[in-house]
Amino acid sequence: MIKLFSLKQQKKDGESVPSSSTSGQKKSSPAQLRVMKDLNELNLPKTCSTEFPDPDDLLNFKLIISPDEGFYKGGKFAFNFKVGANYPHEPPKVKCETQVYHPNIDLEGNVCLNILREDWKPVLTINSIVYGLQYLFLEPNPEDPLNKEAADVLQSNKRLFESNVLKAMRGGYVGNVYFERCLK
Amino acid sequence: MGSKAGDSVDIPPERHAHVRKLLERPGPFTHPEFEPSKEAFDGFSSIVRVLIVGAGGLGCELLKNLSLLGVKQLHVIDMDTIDISNLNRQFLFRMTDVGSSKSETASKFINGRVQGAQVVAHHCKIQDKDSEFYRSFHVIVCGLDSIVARRWLNSMVCSLVEYNEDGSVKEETLIPIIDGGTEGFKGNARVIMPTMSPCIECTLDLYPPQVNFPLCTIANTPRLPEHCIEYVRILQWPKDNPFETETAIDGDDPNHINWIYEKSLERASQFGITGVTYRLTQGVVKRIIPAVASTNAVIAAACATEVFKLATSCSIPMDNYMVFSDVEGIYTYTYKAEKKENCIACSRSVTTLEFPLEVTLQRVIDYLKEDPDYQMKSPGVTAIVNGRNKTLFTHVIEQTKANLSKKMTELGIINNEVITVADETTPVARDFKITYKDAGMES
Ligand SMILES: [Zn+2]
Numbered sequence: 001m002i003k004l005f006s007l008k009q010q011k012k013d014g015e016s017v018p019s020s021s022t023s024g025q026k027k028s029s030p031a032q033l034r035v036m037k038d039l040n041e042l043n044l045p046k047t048c049s050t051e052f053p054d055p056d057d058l059l060n061f062k063l064i065i066s067p068d069e070g071f072y073k074g075g076k077f078a079f080n081f082k083v084g085a086n087y088p089h090e091p092p093k094v095k096c097e098t099q100v101y102h103p104n105i106d107l108e109g110n111v112c113l114n115i116l117r118e119d120w121k122p123v124l125t126i127n128s129i130v131y132g133l134q135y136l137f138l139e140p141n142p143e144d145p146l147n148k149e150a151a152d153v154l155q156s157n158k159r160l161f162e163s164n165v166l167k168a169m170r171g172g173y174v175g176n177v178y179f180e181r182c183l184k
Numbered sequence: 185m186g187s188k189a190g191d192s193v194d195i196p197p198e199r200h201a202h203v204r205k206l207l208e209r210p211g212p213f214t215h216p217e218f219e220p221s222k223e224a225f226d227g228f229s230s231i232v233r234v235l236i237v238g239a240g241g242l243g244c245e246l247l248k249n250l251s252l253l254g255v256k257q258l259h260v261i262d263m264d265t266i267d268i269s270n271l272n273r274q275f276l277f278r279m280t281d282v283g284s285s286k287s288e289t290a291s292k293f294i295n296g297r298v299q300g301a302q303v304v305a306h307h308c309k310i311q312d313k314d315s316e317f318y319r320s321f322h323v324i325v326c327g328l329d330s331i332v333a334r335r336w337l338n339s340m341v342c343s344l345v346e347y348n349e350d351g352s353v354k355e356e357t358l359i360p361i362i363d364g365g366t367e368g369f370k371g372n373a374r375v376i377m378p379t380m381s382p383c384i385e386c387t388l389d390l391y392p393p394q395v396n397f398p399l400c401t402i403a404n405t406p407r408l409p410e411h412c413i414e415y416v417r418i419l420q421w422p423k424d425n426p427f428e429t430e431t432a433i434d435g436d437d438p439n440h441i442n443w444i445y446e447k448s449l450e451r452a453s454q455f456g457i458t459g460v461t462y463r464l465t466q467g468v469v470k471r472i473i474p475a476v477a478s479t480n481a482v483i484a485a486a487c488a489t490e491v492f493k494l495a496t497s498c499s500i501p502m503d504n505y506m507v508f509s510d511v512e513g514i515y516t517y518t519y520k521a522e523k524k525e526n527c528i529a530c531s532r533s534v535t536t537l538e539f540p541l542e543v544t545l546q547r548v549i550d551y552l553k554e555d556p557d558y559q560m561k562s563p564g565v566t567a568i569v570n571g572r573n574k575t576l577f578t579h580v581i582e583q584t585k586a587n588l589s590k591k592m593t594e595l596g597i598i599n600n601e602v603i604t605v606a607d608e609t610t611p612v613a614r615d616f617k618i619t620y621k622d623a624g625m626e627s
Contacts, residue, residue, distance in 0.1 A: 027339065027340075027343045027568070028566065028568060028573065028604055028613075029335075029336065029339065030335055030339050030385055030528050030529060032566075032573060033528050033604065033606075033612065033613045034528065034612075034613075036564060036566055036575075036578070036604070036606045036613055037564075037606040037612065037613050039564070039578060039580050039581075040562065040563075040564030040578045040579070040580065040606040040607065040608075041606075041608050042580050044580075050580060050581075052575075052581045052583065055575045055581045055583045055584050056572065056573055056574050056575050057573070058566075058573070058575060084332075085332045085335075085336075086331055086332045086335070089331055089335075089388060089391065089393070090393075090394060104400070106403070106419070108419070108422060108423055110399060110403075110418070110419060111399070112398065112399040112400040112403070114398060116399075117396040117397070117398060117399055118396045118397060118398050120393065120396070121393075122388065122389065144398065144400035145400055145403070145404055146399060146400055146403050146404075148403075148404055
């Protein structure tokens with residue numbers, strides 16, 4: 001038990017106890033500390049790489065995924081990560097910056113991945129999200145559609161879906177939507 | 185001083201007769217080291233400096249409780265202004281105060297009403313104040329509704345703790361945080377003694393996660409009115425940019441809420457969903473949790489009691505977490521939450537490492553890898569240089585490799601500067617203070 005009573009004499013009129021150590025210096029925020037740890041321990045699959053526009057800003061970075069198998073083989077997709085002050089209590093905000101014909105990613109770059117929203121838990125890390133995103137390219141899931149048209153095509157006609165993906169990645173129209181080229 | 189009451193006014197002793205009784209005689213529940221005395225009340229009343237964080241529902245209660253209890257040196261900090269919806273429970277505010285600063289209005293009210301009160305208002309963000317400010321208080325009471333703000337304050341107060349040579353805590357640097365929180369009919373109050381009892385970060389898991397609906401449900405299979413509102417908020421707003429390009433949604437702007445409300449209504453009718461209202465829209469957008477005045481009163485009372493106990497030692501403080509619920513009947517329970525070993529906020533002792541002045545970053549990293557005490561695998565190093573975060577090195581960022589051959593001093597790490605090191609061998613990043621053998625030579 002701390003005896004505050006005996007201590008309080010020392011703080012009259014806002015005079016503070018002189019600091020002898022470094023405790024007065026600015027400290028990294030808990031979010032900052034945690035994301036540093038996450039990033040330093042990133043174990044990227046060989047199809048993924050990161051880009052830090054400002055290496056001193058660990059809260060904003062990009063993830064580049066270049067799938068080497070599946071429908072999206074040969075494409076190159078950039079995701080923007082924004083880690084907020086409440087990380088890891090809240091998940092980072094992740095958007096796909098490359099236009100992609102994908103059932104779980106819409107044309108504005110919103111991504112439907114459970115751990116980015118309803119299933120996020122503070123024990124998960126940036127690495128968990130990287131693997132989750134990578135998995136989306138290997139196993140697009142028509143059950144949870146964000147791009148309903150793409151999901152319907154995947155469900156009804158796999159060949160057509162495959163050729164649509166390729167068309168989009170080469171740069172061109174799928175239906176009346178134009179996709180920029182994103183082949184490596 | 186600026187208050188009309190001021191400390192020159194003589195407050196008759198009868199005024200606090202009931203409080204004095206607690207301080208002038210021992211009882212079965214008094215702390216073993218408590219020394220009752222006639223002077224105890226005056227000490228408590230005039231010397232103790234208390235900071236109240238937040239001048240909302242809990243803050244108004246706390247200001248009332250503590251000032252009536254006799255605490256003269258009260259400070260209150262809040263960046264918010266008064267909204268009409270606050271008036272039902274934030275009883276220090278009146279209709280004419282809508283739009284004014286919460287902290288200023290609340291302190292003006294108390295100073296005018298409670299004889300001897302000298303509440304000082306700080307109309308700003310908690311982040312605008314530095315460590316000297318927080319260090320000047322004996323106790324900090326928190327009535328916040330934001331987890332981010334709580335975490336910031338917690339980590340600030342934890343960082344004020346200093347250690348003796350032998351590693352023991354310098355008691356005079358410990359500032360207890362009394363944290364109150366309410367959500368509808370539920371609430372909690374807790375006593376945080378930095379480094380000794382669990383802090384906010386230790387028990388972060390106790391806060392319920394935000395409710396987030398799956399994006400695909402929102403986009404394709406909405407069933408609830410909330411799904412429709414979330415659709416407009418998350419997907420339609422950035423697409424349509426109804427106001428100006430890239431305007432973020434302002435939950436306090438009626439134009440914004442109205443737009444979202446109308447679009448949500450349209451979407452709801454497409455899917456045959458009922459229940460979208462303006463109120464619900466505002467609630468979802470601002471993530472409003474309904475506040476219940478009586479819950480605030482109970483929790484604030486518990487917090488104020490803990491301030492009194494800590495400041496006077498007249499009774500043993502709560503150890504350390506009390507939950508309260510009056511959803512059905514009344515339920516309350518106090519338990520001892522556990523401290524997290526290696527907590528990112530409260531278990532961060534700083535280890536000092538000494539190097540020659542010429543030392544390079546590579547050499548420091550090699551040391552952390554080779555020294556038997558650390559045996560790190562792939563340390564990443566950050567620091568705060570001139571108030572800004574700086575990434576000195578991490579193997580995941582190619583650009584930082586160029587720093588390895590540089591001297592620590594060239595990288596801005598002067599004598600006694602702290603670096604933070606993350607490595608897979610430690611559960612959290614840890615701090616090292618760098619000192620230089622020939623530091624005397626430095627200018
Ligand atoms: Zn802690």
